[in-house]
Amino acid sequence: MSLVTGDDISAAAGRLAGRIxxxxxxxxxxxxxxxxxxxLVKAENLQHAGSFKVRGxxxxxxxxxxxxxxxxxxxxFSAGNHAAAAAYAGWVLGLPTVVCMPPGxxxxxxxxxxxxxxxxxxTDDLAGTCHAVAAERGYALLHPFDDLDVIAGAGTVGAExxxxxxxxxxxxxxxxxxxxxxxxxxxxxxxxxxTRVVGVEPVTANAVTHGLRHGALVPLPRRPVSLxxxxxxxxxxxxxxxxxxxxxxxxxxxxxxxxxxxxxxxLDATKLxxxxxxxxxxxxxxxxLVETVPEARVALVLSGGNVASATLAQIxxx
Amino acid sequence: MSLVTGDDISAAAGRLAGRIxxxxxxxxxxxxxxxxxxxLVKAENLQHAGSFKVRGxxxxxxxxxxxxxxxxxxxxFSAGNHAAAAAYAGWVLGLPTVVCMPPGxxxxxxxxxxxxxxxxxxTDDLAGTCHAVAAERGYALLHPFDDLDVIAGAGTVGAExxxxxxxxxxxxxxxxxxxxxxxxxxxxxxxxxxTRVVGVEPVTANAVTHGLRHGALVPLPRRPVSLxxxxxxxxxxxxxxxxxxxxxxxxxxxxxxxxxxxxxxxLDATKLxxxxxxxxxxxxxxxxLVETVPEARVALVLSGGNVASATLAQIxxx
Numbered sequence: 001m002s003l004v005t006g007d008d009i010s011a012a013a014g015r016l017a018g019r020i021x022x023x024x025x026x027x028x029x030x031x032x033x034x035x036x037x038x039x040l041v042k043a044e045n046l047q048h049a050g051s052f053k054v055r056g057x058x059x060x061x062x063x064x065x066x067x068x069x070x071x072x073x074x075x076x077f078s079a080g081n082h083a084a085a086a087a088y089a090g091w092v093l094g095l096p097t098v099v100c101m102p103p104g105x106x107x108x109x110x111x112x113x114x115x116x117x118x119x120x121x122x123t124d125d126l127a128g129t130c131h132a133v134a135a136e137r138g139y140a141l142l143h144p145f146d147d148l149d150v151i152a153g154a155g156t157v158g159a160e161x162x163x164x165x166x167x168x169x170x171x172x173x174x175x176x177x178x179x180x181x182x183x184x185x186x187x188x189x190x191x192x193x194x195t196r197v198v199g200v201e202p203v204t205a206n207a208v209t210h211g212l213r214h215g216a217l218v219p220l221p222r223r224p225v226s227l228x229x230x231x232x233x234x235x236x237x238x239x240x241x242x243x244x245x246x247x248x249x250x251x252x253x254x255x256x257x258x259x260x261x262x263x264x265x266x267l268d269a270t271k272l273x274x275x276x277x278x279x280x281x282x283x284x285x286x287x288x289l290v291e292t293v294p295e296a297r298v299a300l301v302l303s304g305g306n307v308a309s310a311t312l313a314q315i316x317x318x
Numbered sequence: 319m320s321l322v323t324g325d326d327i328s329a330a331a332g333r334l335a336g337r338i339x340x341x342x343x344x345x346x347x348x349x350x351x352x353x354x355x356x357x358l359v360k361a362e363n364l365q366h367a368g369s370f371k372v373r374g375x376x377x378x379x380x381x382x383x384x385x386x387x388x389x390x391x392x393x394x395f396s397a398g399n400h401a402a403a404a405a406y407a408g409w410v411l412g413l414p415t416v417v418c419m420p421p422g423x424x425x426x427x428x429x430x431x432x433x434x435x436x437x438x439x440x441t442d443d444l445a446g447t448c449h450a451v452a453a454e455r456g457y458a459l460l461h462p463f464d465d466l467d468v469i470a471g472a473g474t475v476g477a478e479x480x481x482x483x484x485x486x487x488x489x490x491x492x493x494x495x496x497x498x499x500x501x502x503x504x505x506x507x508x509x510x511x512x513t514r515v516v517g518v519e520p521v522t523a524n525a526v527t528h529g530l531r532h533g534a535l536v537p538l539p540r541r542p543v544s545l546x547x548x549x550x551x552x553x554x555x556x557x558x559x560x561x562x563x564x565x566x567x568x569x570x571x572x573x574x575x576x577x578x579x580x581x582x583x584x585l586d587a588t589k590l591x592x593x594x595x596x597x598x599x600x601x602x603x604x605x606x607l608v609e610t611v612p613e614a615r616v617a618l619v620l621s622g623g624n625v626a627s628a629t630l631a632q633i634x635x636x
Contacts, residue, residue, distance in 0.1 A: 021345070024342045024344075026339075026342075026364060027339070029366060045589040046344060046588075046589055046590075048347060050589065267591055270364075271364055271368065271590060271591045271592070271623035272364075272589060272590065272591065273585055273589040273590065273591055274589070305589035
């Protein structure tokens with residue numbers, strides 16, 4: 001299976017220039033002092049449409065256009081940030097977008113699709129309905145994570161991180177279906193092989209750990225549910241699993257309660273509103289799941305900032 | 319009365335280099351679309367100790383040291399962000415700091431002083447007790463806003479803003495005692511006289527509007543109370559009023575309910591946790607209190623991010 005290269009990621013960065021926010025890499029003294037580390041955060045919550053996903057969605061469409069394959073429209077499926085990102089990408093490129101979402105999708109993520117003019121189809125059979133919509137309308141099907149162009153787009157997060165951080169001992173990346181960490185690991189290892197890239201999944205939504213044991217595309221035995229709703233992919237992709245096997249040092253799992261505490265701590269210490277998915281890296285550090293030497297330079301990828309109203313309402317109660 | 323110049327602010331920037339976060343100036347597409355403007359936010363909530371105040375406090379101590387006047391310790395008074403900032407400045411420069419705070423000071427601001435090793439003295443007579451402490455211990459008294467070095471330090475926010483924004487039509491600045499806007503107006507007008515600098519006060523905490531009518535240091539008839547707790551200075555300073563009269567285009571006032579809504583909107587649209595004080599600029603735009611032409615480039619100064627727990631608990635209920 002072919003893997004995304006540093007050159008692919010550079011090409012993606014070229015396509016995305018001016019179309020994405022080059023998000024800041026911020027040093028957090030409070031977290032650094034508390035953890036005895038040098039903690040940086042990559043603030044993808046400040047990205048257009050509120051998450052890193054606009055990088056992959058736009059790169060996928062722009063790369064297809066370069067190959068003479070720009071479709072008449074986009075059909076995609078997602079319960080989360082990819083939904084808004086695909087609608088955003090369609091909107092800026094003038095393509096109609098249909099997003100298949102589960103009936104229980106959180107309010108802000110549905111509203112975000114509509115904000116960018118996307119059409120929402122609620123369905124329990126996300127992939128099946130999406131294939132049907134694509135066939136019926138002659139639209140291209142865009143997979144939310146298991147696509148080499150989507151992975152290369154996500155990789156631009158890693159390229160920016162590596163360029164801005166200087167020497168870096170460790171990067172902690174939230175893991176759902178594996179698209180973000182596939183891109184980041186490819187980018188970071190291309191320029192700094194000694195930097196450890198560690199993925200973090202919720203215990204209750206561990207599709208990649210499951211995939212590493214049972215194979216790509218094998219669904220989890222139970223529907224994943226987590227406060228980190230952005231990480232509840234039902235299976236790991238073929239492409240993503242190949243990238244993870246090639247480049248990622250280890251995947252660790254964190255329980256719900258620790259995610260909630262880490263999320264609160266991030267808000268309080270960094271003044272950044274992130275979604276719970278973005279807090280799994282800090283949760284892993286807090287649990288001591290990742291070995292670090294004192295004062296090591298560690299980057300947390302804050303993948304997005306789209307918080308459901310119901311989740312936000314819990315903030316004050318913590 | 320002498321005014322801070324562009325050179326004073328450049329000197330302050332030199333002293334502060336490496337001691338402050340050069341906070342990002344972020345473009346917000348969501349607010350821009352909603353308001354029909356080109357909205358930028360200067361994210362001083364990401365500053366050390368959570369607000370712009372560390373600029374003034376550190377500049378004041380460093381400038382005194384340059385003049386051979388570094389004190390044995392610092393005595394200051396504040397209910398808010400200056401408290402933590404003074405403690406922070408004392409901590410990094412190795413000086414003991416005493417902060418006089420009112421008995422009702424919000425929890426996070428008291429905790430922040432202690433975090434940086436500051437001593438808190440609770441008192442209803444802030445200035446009186448502070449003078450007594452300073453005299454007794456031989457410490458220097460540092461005024462929270464009515465000090466030329468504090469104003470020059472705050473001015474570095476404006477200098478960075480002007481440098482990063484390029485052409486700018488309007489800057490909206492939260493106003494308490496007037497230190498921040500004094501510095502920002504001096505900095506911005508020095509390089510871009512056509513840029514309008516507008517101050518925004520809560521209706522219920524309008525010390526500068528009151529001072530412009532009745533004179534500097536004349537206290538408000540009632541103790542100011544606002545959700546924007548960082549803006550509840552009881553009077554405008556002599557130095558700050560002189561700067562405001564020289565450089566600021568207009569001061570407008572916003573009611574509490576609109577501040578609350580604007581604060582929520584900022585969190586949702588920018589993914590930045592700011593304190594309610596930082597939301598008054600958006601509140602003024604929402605109320606139409608400031609004339610703007612369509613697509614005008616407007617900067618909102620987000621002065622800080624230190625939100626009281628009780629205030630944060632209200633978030634989910636909005």
